[in-house]
Amino acid sequence: MQQQQGNRFFFNVDWITVLIYVALCTIGFVNIFASVPPEQSAVFGFNTLYGKQLIYVITGLVLGLSILLFDGRLFNVFSPFIYGGTLLLLMAVLVIGNKVAGNQAWIAIGSFKLQPAEFAKFGTALLLARYVGAFNPKFRDFKTIMIAGLIVGAPLVLIMLQPDTGSALVFLAFMFPLYREGLSGYFLLIFLGMIVLFVADFLVPTYILIIIITAIAGLFIYNNRRKQKIIFSTILVTVFAIAYLFLIKVAYEKVLAPHQRSRIELMLGLKTDNRGAGYNVIQSQIAIGSGQATGRGFLQGTQTKYGYVPEQSTDFIFSTIGEEWGFLGCSVVIGLYIFLLLRLVNLAERQRSTFSRVYGYCVACILFFHVFINIGMTIGIIPVIGIPLPFISYGGSSLWSFTILLFIFLKLDSNRMGFF
């Protein structure tokens, strides 16, 4: 009986997703191996980056598989505690954290370093899923939006304080699961509009933007001149938009750090800097571009081998893939990710419980943000935001947190027929 139970359990797990997970981890290990200096890769050792990554991958897999052994309901039940725990860790890191590259993001336990921001992602995802699943709230209500906003906002603010803007940005991914659960599409549009205006504000003089916005608003009002409510809200949006434009300028100068400003300016092509802040992006693009169609081949990437791309094994690991495996390799990696993301959404949609569905969407969207921002950054379509490429970048914290994130959902999915 026990045996049969086990068979059914293993049969229910979505092994295709696990396979993709293993594939991505393997790709990660191979490329980390390639990106260490040649003298380090000559002799295998566990003190090397790839040696450590191998340990992380194996332990991650063990961790993931052991999650499958838990009772899925536990995650629902314990979600407030997990969430609370990660919040505490986030607060703790501000006090006792180690400063690495200006960010107070790490807690060192012996030689082992923990990055709480990574774990806050699934903590938040769990609580958000629980909130939506348990209360089935109406997203037309202001109260619902406030509570959801608070759940997402609390860790976001704490991470911003570290300050780790990159990780904080990922929390915007929670907008999509909420959208799926009924949050108005206007939120996404407003969000999109804010990004568009932000970029436009740098490329076009502000007064021209104001004229354009006013013109569009005027046309819109003219078309709906009999509907007072629409006229009113249009005027409101226009005023906010114009105020936002000026706010950007002020915030840009006062809030953003100089290195962040220059990253944005570099991305927008407002300045070029081959040696300073632009060095990473330019070298990364050179490495990827030099891979051409089929790449230089495993261990043949000169840019990779000779350390031209900083942070190559962590945030810029995609440049190794680009250089050594070319457009073909890049397409395979992006294809694997997209297949994984689409499958996760499909899996989420087949869940009976709202909790599982919301959580599934959270997993898919968090991974999506990471993939998009990370790859976009290495090829210069997004400013440099230091977040890892899921399952591929070097690092225990990120690999384990993504593993936990994914395998909790796989566990929930394997229990999808159950009710809780």
Add this chain to the structure above:
Amino acid sequence: MDQLFNRKYIVQGLFIVIALILLGKLFYIQIISDSAFISAESNVLKKKYKYPARGAILDRNMKVIVQNEPVYDLMVTPNEVKPFDTLALATALDITIDDVRKKLKKARTQSNYQSTFFERQISVQSYARLQEIMYRFPGFLTQDRTVRHFPDSIAGQLFGYVKEVSPEDIEKSEGYYKPGDFIGKSGLERSYEDFLRGEKGVVNTLYDAKNVAQGSYANGKYDVNAVSGERLISSLDIRIQRLGEELMRNKVGAIVAIEPATGEILAFVSSPGYDPNQFVGKDWGKNYMSLLANPYRPQIVRPIAGQYSPGSSFKPVDALVALQDGAIDPSTTFFCPGYYMAGNHKVKCEHVDGTINMQRGIARSCNTYFCHVFQNIITKNGMKKQRETYAHWHEQISKWGFGQKLGIDMPFEKAGIFYKNDHYDKIYGKRWGYTTVISQSIGQGEITSTPLQMANVMAAIANRGYYLRPHLIKGIGDKNVVKKEYVVKNYVGVDEKYFEPVIQGMFEAVNAPYGTAKESQIPGITMCGKTGTVQNPHGKNHSVFIGFAPRDNPKIAIAVIVENGGFGGSYAAPISSFIVEKYLTDSIKPKSNGYTVSAFANTNLLPALKEKAKPGKLTKADSLLNKKTDSTRRIKDSLKIKAATLKRTVAAKPKALKAVITDKPVIKK
């Protein structure tokens, strides 16, 4: 709920759109654009060039005349420099501490990571001192390379100099030269650059982001070993070259000697000369400026760039063409009353010989005789066809090399002036005839030639009818390759049988008691020659001699021009005789007339610098005056400024020339 379920597609659609954007950008930078690939190569791949030794140049007796000498540069890599004893370094280099600081600062501005020049061409003593204490100066290293060395310090203009390439050179070379490379800029160094430079070697090395070498690229598959430059054997005989330079000391002029049978140039003297060793060291700029400041313009390579009226030395050619044409025969005589009447103006002759034949006409350099010869040639088809006949004559004379570059293996050769009839048509319309251009018959007026062309004419006469293209390099590389154009006989269009009478005249010019060059007889050697005295309106006439020896089976043909030397027989002919004697017998016997090499060497014939404020004008007048003596040009100029200026008595076009000629008795001998 259904409506919300559809939002799944919006989310999935967003994923796909974003993935396509990423793939699109990747497609662009990886497949469409290759700028990244090029940048990647330039990131890691650095080519280090290995410079081959430049080819040596030997003289015809295999004596080294151009070789390489090692020099040492002190290099510095600024970011590897640790605090060091500046005083010790300054002392070793014989410079001040301030200089050390300045040079280090300058090196820093060039590159922090790459080795750059700290001090170029340090002395051997400094190098020796430094070798013992180099360990105290991390970041510094000495690097050796070679520079040219000329053991005999002769023939500066001939060899030219080697210098760092200019941006134009780099552009023209289509990628061969890189900044910092050296290239032959003038003389043989320039014309044989492709052989002398050898082939640069290249080592492709991979560098990491910290600019540390990481080993060779593709196991050295694309590396190339340096190949030394080819050794050149010059046709020059260093003995007579040195003698020629000695004889021409303190004189302006040129000597060209050719081996008639081969066209090989035995001596190539341009005076004033300079020591080529001045242009190898770090004092290059200083020495070059002082060279340019010299009012006698040593930078002009006079054997090929000096253009002189050939003067009376043109007469043998005249006679040969006339014989070939049938205008005269060897026994034709003319009556010389001491002048020749060209229309209504006189061409003076220096002597009154009465009835004179061709041989004596050459030996005595009779102007009257050759004016008659010219008259006969041009009018042989009737007075109305003079211009057509002139065209034919022009063609015949051109075969001797007048008015064209001979194609010597030196850059910047001049062609000289020798006008076709359309030139005169332009000035005079159709109203001109032999009297208009009569001065050409005696090598004056509208004809100029380089000393090389004159020597070449002598080679052609010595060979009895042909010449080989004169050249300075007779063998390239270990196999002594001779360029194929140097073995082609260029016939001058005069049959061999006509030469003997003319050569007899030239023999008499040197060896007969009435010859113009009788002071230049060489005991035991039958030299044939012809003197020339070139009218110089700016000062003393130029002394010219052309000749060859021995009469039978000639070994050397020579042209000597001594500016301001007066009569051809006074300087040019004796100088020629010394060189011919030295070349043929390797010694100079005492002369019965008491002429000695040292006496000639010590004679100063440099023209006085009258207007010190305008030295440029004066020297131009000197060496390039022939342009100005060109009467036609003068007429043209005066036509331009109209006769109204009245500075010259120019009225009608045809008369103008006559006026000029009668005004100035251009020919003295």
